[in-house]
Amino acid sequence: MDQDSHTSGTDETEQAERPTLKTLAFMTGLGVTTVSRALKDAPEIGAETRKRVQLVARQIGYRPNRAGVRLRTGKTNVISLVLDTEEQIGGFVSDMIYGISEALAPTPYHLIVTPYSRNNDPLEPVRYIVETASADGIIISRTEPDDKRVRYMTEHGFPFATHGRTAMGIEHPYHDFDNTAFAAQAVERLAALGRRRLALLAPPANLSYFHHMRDGFAEALAEHGLTEAPLTGVTVDHSIEAIRARTAEMMRRKVRPDGIVSGAGAATFALVAGIEDAGFRLGSDIDIVSKQASRLLHLLRPQIHVVNENVRLAGSELARAVMARIAGKPVASLQSLSRPDAVEAFGQDG
Amino acid sequence: MDQDSHTSGTDETEQAERPTLKTLAFMTGLGVTTVSRALKDAPEIGAETRKRVQLVARQIGYRPNRAGVRLRTGKTNVISLVLDTEEQIGGFVSDMIYGISEALAPTPYHLIVTPYSRNNDPLEPVRYIVETASADGIIISRTEPDDKRVRYMTEHGFPFATHGRTAMGIEHPYHDFDNTAFAAQAVERLAALGRRRLALLAPPANLSYFHHMRDGFAEALAEHGLTEAPLTGVTVDHSIEAIRARTAEMMRRKVRPDGIVSGAGAATFALVAGIEDAGFRLGSDIDIVSKQASRLLHLLRPQIHVVNENVRLAGSELARAVMARIAGKPVASLQSLSRPDAVEAFGQDG
DNA sequence: TCCAAAATCTGTAACGTTTCAGATTTCTGG
DNA sequence: CCAGAAATCTGAAACGTTACAGATTTTGGA
Numbered sequence: 001m002d003q004d005s006h007t008s009g010t011d012e013t014e015q016a017e018r019p020t021l022k023t024l025a026f027m028t029g030l031g032v033t034t035v036s037r038a039l040k041d042a043p044e045i046g047a048e049t050r051k052r053v054q055l056v057a058r059q060i061g062y063r064p065n066r067a068g069v070r071l072r073t074g075k076t077n078v079i080s081l082v083l084d085t086e087e088q089i090g091g092f093v094s095d096m097i098y099g100i101s102e103a104l105a106p107t108p109y110h111l112i113v114t115p116y117s118r119n120n121d122p123l124e125p126v127r128y129i130v131e132t133a134s135a136d137g138i139i140i141s142r143t144e145p146d147d148k149r150v151r152y153m154t155e156h157g158f159p160f161a162t163h164g165r166t167a168m169g170i171e172h173p174y175h176d177f178d179n180t181a182f183a184a185q186a187v188e189r190l191a192a193l194g195r196r197r198l199a200l201l202a203p204p205a206n207l208s209y210f211h212h213m214r215d216g217f218a219e220a221l222a223e224h225g226l227t228e229a230p231l232t233g234v235t236v237d238h239s240i241e242a243i244r245a246r247t248a249e250m251m252r253r254k255v256r257p258d259g260i261v262s263g264a265g266a267a268t269f270a271l272v273a274g275i276e277d278a279g280f281r282l283g284s285d286i287d288i289v290s291k292q293a294s295r296l297l298h299l300l301r302p303q304i305h306v307v308n309e310n311v312r313l314a315g316s317e318l319a320r321a322v323m324a325r326i327a328g329k330p331v332a333s334l335q336s337l338s339r340p341d342a343v344e345a346f347g348q349d350g
Numbered sequence: 351m352d353q354d355s356h357t358s359g360t361d362e363t364e365q366a367e368r369p370t371l372k373t374l375a376f377m378t379g380l381g382v383t384t385v386s387r388a389l390k391d392a393p394e395i396g397a398e399t400r401k402r403v404q405l406v407a408r409q410i411g412y413r414p415n416r417a418g419v420r421l422r423t424g425k426t427n428v429i430s431l432v433l434d435t436e437e438q439i440g441g442f443v444s445d446m447i448y449g450i451s452e453a454l455a456p457t458p459y460h461l462i463v464t465p466y467s468r469n470n471d472p473l474e475p476v477r478y479i480v481e482t483a484s485a486d487g488i489i490i491s492r493t494e495p496d497d498k499r500v501r502y503m504t505e506h507g508f509p510f511a512t513h514g515r516t517a518m519g520i521e522h523p524y525h526d527f528d529n530t531a532f533a534a535q536a537v538e539r540l541a542a543l544g545r546r547r548l549a550l551l552a553p554p555a556n557l558s559y560f561h562h563m564r565d566g567f568a569e570a571l572a573e574h575g576l577t578e579a580p581l582t583g584v585t586v587d588h589s590i591e592a593i594r595a596r597t598a599e600m601m602r603r604k605v606r607p608d609g610i611v612s613g614a615g616a617a618t619f620a621l622v623a624g625i626e627d628a629g630f631r632l633g634s635d636i637d638i639v640s641k642q643a644s645r646l647l648h649l650l651r652p653q654i655h656v657v658n659e660n661v662r663l664a665g666s667e668l669a670r671a672v673m674a675r676i677a678g679k680p681v682a683s684l685q686s687l688s689r690p691d692a693v694e695a696f697g698q699d700g
Numbered sequence: 701t702c703c704a705a706a707a708t709c710t711g712t713a714a715c716g717t718t719t720c721a722g723a724t725t726t727c728t729g730g
Numbered sequence: 731c732c733a734g735a736a737a738t739c740t741g742a743a744a745c746g747t748t749a750c751a752g753a754t755t756t757t758g759g760a
Contacts (some may be wrong), residue, residue: 018481020716031740036718046738063482067426068716070417071745078462085448089644093444098435101465110484112428112462115451131368132413134460240645269649294439295590299619300650370746381710386748396708418746421715 019062027056039064077108079322080135082125082149084142085115089240089266092293092311096163099315100139107323109136123148130158137322139163143174143208161321161334163314164208173321173334175314179209179263179291182307182340183216186261186289189305189343191224193287195259199231199250201243201271203263210235213263229257236264243267247274251286258286265292272301289343298346307340314338369412377406389414427458429672430485432475432499434492435465439590439616442643442661446513449665450489457673459486473498480508487672489513493524493558511671511684513664514558523671523684525664529559529613529641532657532690533566536611536639539655539693541574543637545609549581549600551593551621553613560585563613579607586614593617597624601636608636615642622651639693648696657690664688 017023025032030053038045038053039062056062070076081100083093100111112135116125122142126149129135136159140149143164153160154170161173183200190198200217203210221228234246250256251274262268268290272282280286283303290297290304293311297304321334367373375382380403388395388403389412406412420426431450433443450461462485466475472492476499479485486509490499493514503510504520511523533550540548550567553560571578584596600606601624612618618640622632630636633653640647640654643661647654671684 018483021718022716032716033718033741034739037739040718044738049738061481065421065716066482066484067417067420068745069718071415071421071715071747072717072719074745076417085451088444089646091444093447094438094441097443097447097463098465101435101463105465110462110464112460113447113451114460115448115455131411132416133368134416240649266644266646269646273649294616296439296616296619296646299590299623371748372746382746383711383748384709387709390748394708399708415746418715419748421717421745422747422749424715 018065019060020065023060024053024057024062027060028053074133076134076136078110078112078135079104079137079139079319080112080114080129081139082114082116082122082129082141084118084122086118088237091266092309095293095311096141096315096318099312099317100319101315102312103316103319103323109319109323123152126152130156137161137326139318139322144206145208145211147208159322159325161318161325163318165212166208167211171331171335173318173325173331175317175321175336175338176209176212177309177314177338178340179212180216180219182291183213183261184220185307185340185343186305187217187220187224187226189289190259190261190287191220191226193259195226195287197227197229197255197257198259198261199229199257201231201260201262201264201267202235204235204237209263217261229255231257231260236262236267238267240266240270240273243270244274244277247271248277249274251275251278251280260286260288262288262290265290265294265297268292268297268304269300272304291340298344302346305343305345307343309340310338368415369410370415373410374403374407374412377410378403424483426484426486428460428462428485429454429487429489429669430462430464430479431489432464432466432472432479432491434468434472436468438587441616442659445643445661446491446665446668449662449667450669451665452662453666453669453673459669459673473502476502480506487511487676489668489672494556495558495561497558509672509675511668511675513668515562516558517561521681521685523668523675523681525667525671525686525688526559526562527659527664527688528690529562530566530569532641533563533611534570535657535690535693536655537567537570537574537576539639540609540611540637541570541576543609545576545607545637547577547579547605547607548609548611549579549607551581551610551612551614551617552585554585554587559613567611579605581607581610586612586617588617590616590620590623593620594624594627597621598627599624601625601628601630610636610638612638612640615640615644615647618642618647618654619650622654641690648694652696655693655695657693659690660688 021032021035024035028035034045035053038050039057066077104111114125114129116122126138129138130153138153138160140160141163143162143166145167147166150162150166150170150172154172163175165174165176187198198221202213231250234243260271262271268288271288275282275286282288282301288304291307291309293309295308297306317336324334371382371385374385378385384395385403388400389407416427454461464475464479466472476488479488480503488503488510490510491513493512493516495517497516500512500516500520500522504522513525515524515526537548548571552563581600584593610621612621618638621638625632625636632638632651638654641657641659643659645658647656667686674684
């Protein structure tokens, strides 16, 4: 029965060592194997034994040792969020993390944040995680149409989900905001306001959602018979100063836009500044429809038309998707697209 | 590249299993103990052997199995950032995470994010980590003068660092922004602008930095012979709407402030809205000096006077502090206070 | 040349978990 | 009442690492 009578356990006092399966086995008089199985509802354990073990486990607050499980099974119970750590003003990263945490909370999964610098190889952190098996699943963002990371993880059969879609003939879990619909709605609103010549402040051209947004923009432009005022050389990822300067420059030209679609909230701050630098007024000379993750734009200028992107939701969707993928669910059911709400407006005057 | 074409398991060919100490021992012809020691520069290993082992290890890309180390030694190589996940608009959490990541990057430490809801017990996640030994160190924020978590971790001898100081006679590592100095500088600026009656939009009263900020505010007020216009019932943590409404209310009273000190950037958005709701103008009727983590306020209204708080820096300081604490460095050297830069102004008119 | 001390190296035993291959007990039908 | 099947239970081994207690070799002093 009790083999370990003489061994190491010099814990005769009250100082409770953390209970292990052995502790539980001793307390219940069962073997450690039985205890292990009873706790995970294995079929070959008697109903009463199972209940008894689980009761005791709950009583003494048993929690499986993660290192033990991980060493034995290779399962880490970790989801890794891989993100680039360049300064992103008004970044939505916190919302994403909150969303992921929310989904992970009722599970045994922990969230680990793996950073990389945007000028390094984005594949590097992913490769590290896969090679060292330091997580069960990965969430990535800044997805590209032909994404090395997606290819790598797919080839290695490693579970993951992407924030944003790809276009490389690989089916994989993702969550995305429908930026095509957003851009189309934005153009439509501007058209309804009587605007004729529109500019688009787009994401960087290497990212998938650049194409989505641009497609929606271009198509709606055509549909409403509007023309484009190209806003080149600058993207939502550029610095406030760069966008501001470039916008002012554009506005000072003879042929300037009377409407702008902006892909990001922080960038819109810079847009507005640039417009006003050039001496124009929002709402009268020009209108802006902007996407935003945090609800501050209407406080900047109530004339801005906004579409809210729920990044927190994206986070929990992504977390759920990776976990489902880890559990072996088919990919097809793990792809979701978030349709934008209608464009909101707050008033013509402060 | 040759991907493991046939199904998941049974890779009989070149598909390299991850190397372990055993692999290394076999390759070098040494014992596994010797290899283990050679890799960590133990003194009883011959110089040549050491070099040889390290060379081979580097060649085949050996990386210690974290689960193995953790199970054997109890060392997790994990730092846990504990944070509350309530919606915090314009939250600085991303910056903090970037800062921590930066400091952790050249070390074997990983960052794990442990969330809790503000309405639950903040001690709960801390206790979980300590009890399950799931990290080597903890970073907490929203520090209170008499902080349960600090007491708990100290009593359990668990390494940690706090964002913000405490006042309970316990010495512990911290990093803090000097909010007393900030408030004093802010008041001074407002006094210099000829303002006489000032309001303070403060942090929640339970947090340490509420007291720091309020002390600096009150003292400077006295020093410059100014009076306070109390802005009660609302803190920087309240919703935009709440702050906005409360501010408008205050401004509509007969006795209203002609200057406001604001403890947070997002809250200042609401302040400005409230002021303008009531029909007053920034720069002429009233001035604001605000702290901000992200540099957007001057785009909201160039009249706002700002002091920047570098949260990214705070993050790396905190990370360095916990790691040093884990390494056994004395607490005294791990306390740092960040002095605010001078108040910045951007102009009197848009 | 020899012996002890120093310098190197090594096997075994854990850490806590799950899996494998039985062992034991209970049940069933004849 | 028994053989065999079913139902329960079990110890040993293994995952990769480090600590302990030796084992072996080399060195150096006499």
